[in-house]
Amino acid sequence: MKKPLKVIMMIVIVCLVSSFVLTAQGEEEQAGPVSFEFWTTETQSDRMATIQVLVDTYEILNPDVKINLVPVEEDDMATQLQTASAAGNLPALIEIGAENAVAFGSDGLMDTVRNSELIDMIGEEEFYSGALRLVASGAGENYAIPFHGWIQGIWYRADWFEEAGLEPPTTWENIEKAAEYFYNPKENQYGILVGTTAEGYTEQCFTQFALSNGAQLFDKDGNLIFNSPEMREAVEYYAKLAQYNPPGPQTWRARDYYLQGKMAMFFYSTYIMDDLSLQEKAAGSLTGENFEELAGSDFDPDLVTHTQMVPLITNTDTAGYGVIVTLGIINQPDAAAADAAVDFARYLYTPNAYITFLHMAPGGMNPVLKGIASNERFQNDPQGIFKHYGADKMSEINTGMNDIVTFSIVDGNRITDASTITTKQIIPQMLYKVTQEGMDIDAAMNWAESEMKKLID
């Protein structure tokens, strides 16, 4: 019995010694090149390939840096970061929506010092001030660096509106009038698409209405004022508009009905621009060839010219909505990795790398740097989408970055709790209850208010 025990002990000791030697060698190797992870939310394979080219180019220019590109779905970002944080292997750089960057930043995850330094390096005056405002911490620092963005608006059939003698959907009154006019469910035609599922799209549509009615979540001192007459009015109006939606709860995917000629208006970001103008992009949304029996339609090459976009909505106030996607350096102990990430992020803002990145989704990814919007190379996207819309429309979209409003900034003050509420999707859940479950508006707003209070307590 004793001999096998000795043999086992010997094996264990040999294993332990070997592992120490290997670990020591590993540490020696790590002392050389710096490596870090870059988490991107551009998870589609073609976009990953483009970003990988940028990474490879940077690595050739900087042989001491090794970047591991990791695709992470935006919705999974929080979970993944939490797990990585617990495991002690956080990425050095992430690409993330501004609201999430603020929410994570207020939890101490973002390296505000390095992010602010990077903005200084690029030049604060180079950015659209509206975009920069969305990432400011309120303490003179920035949670992240604006990278690109899209603006939202109502895309509508201008030819139908003209024929019907209706005004463009710029005001509450015009929108409701047109939605009602074009709503004809017996003919499988619908007036408008506003989000009614419990998800981000619904919040995006609603935010623009709420802010155009002067409704806020918080006052400038950070007191919750969600349950206000203005907000109630916005919820009531939104529920009325939702009646002219296609049947049942709807999300952004229902934009396909517009491409099929079955809807007059829909809320969408500038990401729709390629679907409207390029047949191969729109193909996935059209059912004409798949179900000939159904009232689907083929690609309408004139749709792009028949479509107009209204970026601002007016009631008591005027409001535009959009999302700024940011790059953020993560707070972490490995200073070398963080510095390398800053340098790589700086490289991504150089004109060639930046335009290459933005051209992955022309119209969807718009520059936050003023100089790039007027850059000739940027204006000539490889797919020719910008030409379909013309310089004036593109200029309107780019400068729209300055008009983005959000619940998380009130009179210039940063309200981080508003970002937390946004990411928790309490408002879309409330709107779902009202529009789909038929909950009384006051009861739904009371429910939402109590959930918000629990969150910010």
Added chain:
Amino acid sequence: MRQSLTLEQKKARLGVQLVLPSVIVIGLLIIYPVAYNMYLSMFKVNLVGSNTFIGAKNYTNIITDITFWQSVLTTFLYVVFSTFGTTLFGLIVALAMNKKFPLRMIVRSIIILPYVAPVIAIVYAWQFFFDPVNGIFIHVVVEMLGLYDQRFNLIGTPEYAIWVAIIFSIWKSFPFTYLMIIARLQTIDTTLYEAAEIDGCSSWKKFLHITFPELYFVLGTLILLRFVWNFNKFEEVYLLTENVKTLPIYTYFKAFTGVMDLGQGSALAVIQFVLLIGLILVYVKKVLKW
């Protein structure tokens, strides 16, 4: 000088040594995560830095939310009907497939398909099928048959959505139940049926007095397993229709959207665990009589 052990003591020591590895594995993989989860449920878990002890606040937050109680009710509806439906449908199909008929082997293989097909593919197929604007189902019932005068969203509308989710679950899961039951059916001694026939028993009486008692524990176990699986089911329900807010989906919205709230998530997991364990204990004692 060491005192030599008695035979009884040696046996006891051997017993402990044999059981110890299992105890360690179970302790590490089951007891520790459950205990840690309970511990975590009393904290506000921060993304960075140490956690803050908040006592039972996570629990009070949950039980004061009316949506939580609605989700408990939805969960019971979903679990009871889908479990009952799956078992009944599996039983009927198994009884039918136990009879001899031409091409039985092919039919038996085809029946398995819903169970083995990837959830994501089937879910999207169902969504396209029931799409209110382009779906073939609505096209047939509204445009072709004229059964309804306007289009509706069968999967999305809250009052219908739970029934669609239940039917989907039954359709997707019944092949497993069918397989287990048919395996047991084939082991029942045929002489029992022959004797019953000599005694003049009808088909119903043969089922009631021979088949059902023979299947009792298989059915009992299948119901128990299906109950547990459906109670914790997330992907199938969420992907098909997120309107059906069962407890796992409520947990997802409460704890995992936006910035994760692990404390809240842990508290919900504890509540779900307690509910499930309680129901299983009652079931095992009353139905399975173990």
